[in-house]
Amino acid sequence: MDDEKYILDFFIEIFKMVPARVDTAGDGRTAMEKLMKNDYDLIITDLKMPQMSGRELFQWIKQKRPHLARRIIFVTGDTFSTETDSFFGDSPNLYLAKPFKIEEAKEVIQQALENSS
16 A cells, blocks of 8 residues: 555565565555455555555554454655654564665565564
8 A cells, every 4th residue: 555656566566576466555545445355465555645544554454454463564754753763663563664675675575474474
């Protein structure tokens, strides 16, 4: 889930290497609707999104779909704010700081898949 299409395209390309079925959402509300209907092995979400932030989506998942909470990787370009730093300090979930390289993304994805099983 990301509001920047090039980020969605980036992850689509990474998952073509696996191969895996990929579902995308450009905002939090759309992601929430998809999460109500489907289970996912992994959820990658930007923290700052229109309509519903990644944090708000995470809180919703913890309440409504708690088994998916450990399967989330956060993506952010805002690693310097105290609020973001505090959020990551309180969360066991992995994250990717923008900009990141393909190798970094693959490594975090692999870790998240191993941790969620």
